[in-house]
Amino acid sequence: MPTGLQSFNNPAEITLLHPFQGTEIALSIIVFILWVAWHVVTARAENEQWDELDNRYAGESPAA
Numbered sequence: 001m002p003t004g005l006q007s008f009n010n011p012a013e014i015t016l017l018h019p020f021q022g023t024e025i026a027l028s029i030i031v032f033i034l035w036v037a038w039h040v041v042t043a044r045a046e047n048e049q050w051d052e053l054d055n056r057y058a059g060e061s062p063a064a
Helices: 024-057
Strands: none
16 A cells, blocks of 8 residues: 655655555544444343343242
8 A cells, every 4th residue: 555655765754654644533533433333232232131131030029
């Protein structure tokens, strides 16, 4: 993947030397949104499982 650098003759001119320069903010926002969405989906799925278990065992009395 090209970086746009033609020569290493003057190292003082080399600033950013990686692909996709300038996309760090956008990619960070996308990752944050995906991270939050994953937590929401996981929390909903776990709540559904707990509700199902609660409804299943709601009629049983605790063992004495």
